[in-house]
Amino acid sequence: MPVHDTTAYIPVENVSWDFSDQVVLVTGAAHGQGASHAQRFAEYGANLVVSDIAGEMEHVTYDLGSVSELEETAEACRSFGGECLSAVCDVRRDDQVKSLVDRAIERFGRIDVLISNAGIATPSSIKDMPLSQWTETMETNLKGSFLFCRHVVPHMIEAGTGRIVLTGSTQTVGSINDLAHYTAAKHGVQGLARALALELEGHDITVNVVCPTAVDTHINAVFSDEAWSAEAGRLVGAWNFFQEEMIHEREITEAMMWLASREVSPMSGSTLMVDAGCMAK
Ligand SMILES: NC(=O)c1ccc[n+]([C@@H]2O[C@H](COP(=O)([O-])OP(=O)(O)OC[C@H]3O[C@@H](n4cnc5c(N)ncnc54)[C@H](O)[C@@H]3O)[C@@H](O)[C@H]2O)c1
Numbered sequence: 001m002p003v004h005d006t007t008a009y010i011p012v013e014n015v016s017w018d019f020s021d022q023v024v025l026v027t028g029a030a031h032g033q034g035a036s037h038a039q040r041f042a043e044y045g046a047n048l049v050v051s052d053i054a055g056e057m058e059h060v061t062y063d064l065g066s067v068s069e070l071e072e073t074a075e076a077c078r079s080f081g082g083e084c085l086s087a088v089c090d091v092r093r094d095d096q097v098k099s100l101v102d103r104a105i106e107r108f109g110r111i112d113v114l115i116s117n118a119g120i121a122t123p124s125s126i127k128d129m130p131l132s133q134w135t136e137t138m139e140t141n142l143k144g145s146f147l148f149c150r151h152v153v154p155h156m157i158e159a160g161t162g163r164i165v166l167t168g169s170t171q172t173v174g175s176i177n178d179l180a181h182y183t184a185a186k187h188g189v190q191g192l193a194r195a196l197a198l199e200l201e202g203h204d205i206t207v208n209v210v211c212p213t214a215v216d217t218h219i220n221a222v223f224s225d226e227a228w229s230a231e232a233g234r235l236v237g238a239w240n241f242f243q244e245e246m247i248h249e250r251e252i253t254e255a256m257m258w259l260a261s262r263e264v265s266p267m268s269g270s271t272l273m274v275d276a277g278c279m280a281k
Contacts, residue, residue, distance in 0.1 A: 017257050020045035023108040024260070025101075027051050027091050027148060028118030030065020032217035033167075035073045036249040037115050037256050042077035042084065044257070049104040049111070050074055051089040052118070057140075059122040059133045062221035083108075091118045091144025101151040113260045114152045114164045116145040121219050123178035123228065134181045141185035142192070149196055153205070161204045163260040166193050168211035170275050177231050186211075190271050197269030206268035208259045213275035216246040247276055 024041040028034040030052035038050045050073050052065040067088065074086035085107050089100045104111055119141045124133055145166045156162025168189050175183040190209050197207040214220060255274045258264060273279055 015254065017044040017261065019113070019257075019260075022046045022112040023049065023104065023110055024113040024115065025049040025051070025104060025111050025148075025152065026115040026117055027089070027144065028053075028065065029073050029086075030054055030067075030069040031073075032065075032219065033212070033215060033249040033252050034065075034115075034117040035069070035076075036253045037117060038073050038084075039076045039080075040250070040253045040257060041113070041115075041260075042080040042082050045080075045082065046113070047082045047108055048074070048077045048084040049100070049108070050077065050084060050086045051100055053090045054088045055090075057120060057136060059124075059130075059136050060120050061122070063218050064120075091116075091147060092139040094147055097144075097147040098151050101148070101155070105155055110159050111152050111155055112159075112162060114148055114162070115256055115260070116148050116164070116166045118144055119167060119169075119219070121179065121182050121222055123222055124181075125178055126180045129181065137181040138185050138188075141182065142188040145189055145192055149192070149207075153196070153200070156205045157200075157203055161262070162206075163262070163264075164193075164196070164205065164207040165256050165259045166207070166209045168209040168271060170211060170213050170273070170279050172209065172211045172271060173273070173279055177228065193271070194269040200268075204265060206259070206265060208267060208269070209271045210252060210255045210259065211271055211273045211275060212247070212252045213278045214246045215249050215252060217249060220246065247274075 024046040026034050026038040029038045029050035038048050042048050052070045054065050054067045054070050074084045077084040087100050089096045166189050169186040171183040172186040172190050193207045193209045
C-alpha cells in the first residue's frame with residue numbers, strides 16, 4: 001500500500017493561514033500549480049493578481065494555459081470574496097511585466113507577496129538544442145523571475161515588508177537527461193534568490209525558493225516517453241520515496257504559503273525541497 005496516495009489527496013488538516021487583505025501576485029496561474037496557489041491564497045483572505053502567457057511558445061509541445069483557464073482561476077479566486085485582477089502577461093517581456101505590476105499597484109496600492117511560478121520544460125540534448133530553445137527556457141524560467149522581482153521589489157521596499165517565493169525544481173540542485181537549459185535556469189533561480197535576499201537585508205522582505213519534485217500538471221506531458229522516464233528515474237534514484245511518481249500541486253501550494261507568511265521572517269535566501277525525498281537518494 002502506498003505511503004502517500006496522491007490519487008486521493010486529502011488536504012492537510014489543522015493548517016490555516018491568514019492572508020486577509022494582503023495582495024498576492026501569481027505568475028503562470030491559468031492552470032497547474034499556479035492556479036492552485038492563487039485559489040488557496042484567495043481562500044485565506046488575499047486579493048489576487050493572476051497572470052499567464054495564455055498562448056503558445058515556439059518549443060513547447062504540450063498545452064500552455066489559455067485565456068479561459070486564466071479567467072476560471074480568477075473567478076475561483078473571487079468566489080472566496082476577495083478581488084482578483086487577471087491579465088495576460090509573458091514573463092519574458094519587461095514591458096508586459098512592468099505594465100502588470102503598475103496595474104496591480106494602481107488597483108490595490110501594494111503587492112505583499114510575489115509567487116513567481118510560470119515555467120516550461122522542453123527536453124532536448126545539448127547537441128540537438130537550437131539556440132532559440134535554450135533562450136526560450138532561460139527567459140521563461142529565470143529571466144521571468146528577475147523581471148518580476150525587479151518591478152515588484154521597489155514597491156515592497158516602500159511598504160517596508162514583502163515576501164517573494166520563486167519556483168525551483170529538483171533540477172535546482174541536480175539534473176536529469178535532456179534538461180540542460182531547464183537545469184541551468186533552475187540553478188539560476190536559487191542564485192537569484194540568494195543574491196536578492198542579501199540585497200534586501202534589513203527590509204523585512206524575504207526571498208526563498210520552493211523546489212518541487214514531479215507534480216501532476218500539464219508540464220509533465222513532455223515526460224510521457226517511457227525510455228526517457230526510466231533513464232531520468234535512474235539518474236535521480238528512482239524518483240520519490242512514495243509509490244506514485246508525482247505529488248499533488250496542493251503540496252507545493254502549502255510550502256509556498258508557509259514561506260509567504262508574515263510569521264516566517266528568519267528564513268531568506270533559502271531553498272525548500274518539497275521532493276518526497278527524491279534528492280536525498
Ligand atoms: N510539474 C512538475 O513536475 C514540476 C516539477 C518541478 C518544478 N516545476 C515548476 O513549477 C512551475 C509550475 O509548473 P506546472 O507544474 O504548474 O506546469 P504547467 O505547465 O501546468 O503550468 C505552467 C503555467 O505557466 C504558464 N507559462 C509558461 N510560460 C510562460 C510565460 N513565458 N509567461 C507567462 N506564463 C507562462 C503556462 O501557460 C502555464 O499556465 C514551473 O516553474 C515548473 O518549472 C514543475
